[in-house]
Amino acid sequence: MRLEGALEDQAIDPHADLMYGIEELQEARPNYDQAARYYDGKVPEVFTSTRIRRALRAHDIDFDLNFAKTPVDAVTDRLEIAGITGQNDDETALISKVWQDNQLDLELPDLFRRAGEFGDAYLMVLPVEDEDGTVVRVEMFYNSPQTVRVIYDEENPRRKRLTIKRWCDGPYQRAELLYDGWTERWTTGKNSSGEQARDWFHWLADEEDPESWKIDNDWGEQPVFHFRTDRPYGTPEHYGAYGPQNAITKLQSTHMGTVDYQGFPQRYALTETATTDTSDLEPGDFADDDWPLSEQGVGPSDSGDDSSLKAGPGELMLLRGFKQVGQFDAAQPGVFLDPILFNVRAMAVICTTPLHLFDPSGEQPSGQSVRAQDAPFTKKVGNRQLSYGATLREAFTFALRRLGIANPVVTVHWKPAETIDDVEGWQTVKAKIEAGVPRRQALIEAGYRAEQVDLWLAGTDDAELQRRVDVLASLADSAQKLGSAATLGVITSEQVAALLSGTIDDLEALAQAQEEG
Structure with a gap:
């Protein structure tokens, strides 16, 4: 009895799905934010030295070598749609109109890239009606997984239980819950964080209609289509690149720190005990103090009077009180560049991305060698075509139904992930x-x-x-x-x-x- 009572209380709680969806979004958001930082190359180096960290932060210095985005772009570049057709010319013409109305030649490549970047991406398909309630067109547009999340049925993971979309609208927090037969609209008061159920209120579409926060429809399905690299939720294409990219960023920044020492070596001079006396420097000599500028802004280096020592054939340099001079050698570039190359190779293996795609200007394999190296990557692209193609087919089927086609049949045609165009092939x-x-x-x-x-x-x-x-x-x-x-x-x-x-x-x-x- 107590279990039945608990279920009944949950069923009548109007905020239950809303707060559950918000919690799911909040838990998933950090991983999506991290994926975006690695793709954009905005992950800072981790310094063991607090002093160096403060110095670089104060001067806003970075030396980014962002290889982590390559696994994402490599897959996206191979995902080209050759065409989408219906079962007859009328359906194909309608599909072409939807494509042109929504500029899908621009929208879909961005959608595929975001799906690779985050592991998940959502395509909204919303019918637009005229005054008589007739659907005149269908709008398709990308939504980020940072603000949208499909919640799947635990009993049937392929079934969408609901979809939540949350965003900030000025001083308000807005949210929509999308179900198979209706949409709920929610909002907070001004400057509310929306963390508590009591923060949320019905968001009326019509101020004179108190029930307009709930919009019914006869679609029988949610107008949200989930593109993903895995199920139920995807993994970023470059997830395996996080570790190698951290190492590359560390090595590159440290390498750049040694460049100053390679261009301007740190020098030393050894002296005999109690023999060095720099108190009687000649007028043209200089000590360790900063060089004062004259009224005309000219310093010793500009006047040519820095030192009495002259370099040239037959000249003799006499150093008083020093028995030996020298310089400290800077770290060799190979100490940093060799590990960077190792980490790039590791990134290629972990992310199933051909190594030659990380360095298009380097030595490129050809013929059968390329196909052998590309085989696992080509298979991965083929898997993405299957997954994304199935979702795209669902989206266009939904769109055609809203436009009056009773039983549409949609086929998505992809350009080959790989074609033979060389003599060996x-x-x-x-x-x-x-x-x-x-x-x-x-x-x-x-x-x-x-x-x-x-x-x-x-x-x-x-x-x-x-x-x-x-x-x-x-x-x-x-x-x-x-x-x-x-x-x-x-x-x-x-x-x-x-x-x-x-x-x-x-x-x-x-x-x-x-x-x-």
Whole structure:
């Protein structure tokens, strides 16, 4: 009986879900803030020396080498949507209109980047109605996981129990709770922190309607779509880079601290006991005091009277009272640069990101070596395409339903995460076909979309396809050899470009003539 009473009390508590959602947001927020700092390169170095920490803080000095963002950007760069289609031309045209109305060619890449940066990102899909209540368009926009969180059903983790969105609106705290059939609007009073349930009140959409804080709908689902790198909540793509990035920041800052000593070495002079006397310095000599400036702002260094010692052939430097002089050697750059390179390699391994993506200007592998190194990364990109594609399909299905399509079927097409475009790759494709692998399968394994391959193969017999593959392999081999010749100076780069361009034009003209014939 007591359990039933407790459940009944909870059911009638109007603030229960609100405060639970706020608590979930607050617990998750520090991890998202940390992910943003590492992506932006704003994580400070941890100094064991309090004196050095105070000195750098006072002068606002940093020497950022932010490699931690690379695992995020590398995945985002491979996530390109080739198109989104419906089951007929009308649905596809409607999808195209939604895409253009919401500038999704700009919005979605940012959404994918944020999903990689935080591990989670949310796409809001809100119908816009006219005065008659007819949906005239659908708005799609990104929301940060720092302010939005989907709460999943504990019994069925794939089911959204509710979504909370909380934000600051001037002196007020605002919140919305989104359910499958309605939305609740909440607000605080002025300058309230919103930490307690008593701080929150109904936020009326219409001041004359006391029930307008609750907005009913017939959607049957929440207009929030969760893009994530894992389930139920994601992990930042660069999470494994935190430790190596800390080490790199420490090494780089310390290295920069030694640069002054490399440019201006610290010197020393050893003296015999009781023989050094600097009390009778010549007028042109200087002691350890600061050099006073004259009325014209000219100091000893500017006048050329710093010292009576002269450097030059045949000159003799006489130092009174010193038996030996020298300088302290600064730390060698390799002491810092070698560990930095190690940590970059560690970051690449931990984050499943090819090492050559961290240094595009360095020595780059080619051909089969690149594909072997990229294989785990390509698989990771493929997993993101599956996850993000499923969520994007749900979002467009929801949008089409709101626009009057009863049972829409949406398909998301991705550009290949990797395609073969080098001589070794095409030679491999040719070898596969000669070994008996179906041509369609060989081209799909080369990274081309199935619908592209089907279009290419339409009306093309096996002999013609074999000829095209041979041409591509020969062209790639010729391009490689011409590139080597240009490197040796046998032919210029402009001549190479002209030859290849002319050859490609001739091949295109020949192909077109064959198709017309």
